């Protein structure tokens with residue numbers, strides 16, 4: 001039976017042999033190299049998502065979408081509005097952050113990067129089993145269809161890959177990316193402190209959140225490009241997933257494409273607001289809040305006319321940090337999830353994707 005449009009899809013993983021997910025197939029180049037989008041006139045069968053067998057996963061956007069909350073950081077009520085938004089949506093957009101210049105600069109670098117000839121981009125290809133560089137979405141091995149997307153993942157300095165892309169002229173890209181990551185880190189930490197305060201977490205003692213210790217948070221910047229697609233209603237830009245983060249800051253270009261799943265409503269478009277950054281709540285805040293804050297299920301769809309870009313900055317605790325439902329201790333509720341380290345959760349998510357949370361349910 002197909003789920004109602006407004007019921008959160010429970011099984012997002014398509015028919016991919018489970019045994020293969022944990023084995024080296026995961027690192028196979030087939031799941032790393034994007035197709036040459038310029039040379040394709042017709043959507044290849046390998047990229048068709050919207051057919052009978054996948055209907056329930058695809059879903060249709062809600063006919064009467066409610067707007068995702070837009071919050072001005074200068075508003076004196078901003079903190080409580082964010083908290084409200086995450087009890088219901090798990091996502092909101094922020095304006096009034098003063099980061100427009102950095103956003104414009106990073107978007108033009110992303111355009112430059114994805115505009116390079118395919119052979120040039122392939123020089124910075126992610127290595128099998130590696131995390132950074134050019135390639136398909138990291139969630140690709142879980143799905144038996146390919147997504148209409150190419151990405152570039154950065155952790156720390158992008159200098160090694162940038163030198164492969166622009167041997168003579170890589171410094172501008174690196175400087176823009178460094179500045180952007182510094183700004184995004186500060187904003188992510190500001191938002192995380194608001195949520196930790198609401199959960200009574202003593203964040204003054206968390207050296208990784210206060211830049212005062214040996215351990216550092218896990219951060220990554222993902223540049224996404226979704227080229228114009230010959231058959232957008234049957235294709236998928238990025239399949240539905242939740243982020244393995246505390247929060248993710250997403251910058252969308254003017255072209256819409258990000259959709260979120262809202263219980264009782266269905267898929268809702270996150271309408272790009274000029275200058276706004278979208279804040280997605282990830283799995284770790286969901287666990288810490290004992291399920292009170294929604295880890296938003298989201299995906300990206302594509303269009304026929306315009307190449308769309310997005311920049312996603314992920315912020316997670318260090319790998320040795322223990323994630324446990326602290327809210328249950330405060331309120332006396334039964335914990336819904338068992339405690340585990342970030343490293344353990346990352347391993348579970350790497351093997352089971354969206355099933356990871358149900359595997360730690362008590």
Ligand SMILES: O=C(O)CCC(=O)C(=O)O
Nearest residue numbers: 222224257258300310312
């Ligand atoms: O392209 C988008 O708007 C979403 C990207 C995303 O969800 C991700 O990179 O995790």
Ligand SMILES: [Fe+2]
Nearest residue numbers: 241242243298
């Ligand atoms: Fe995401």
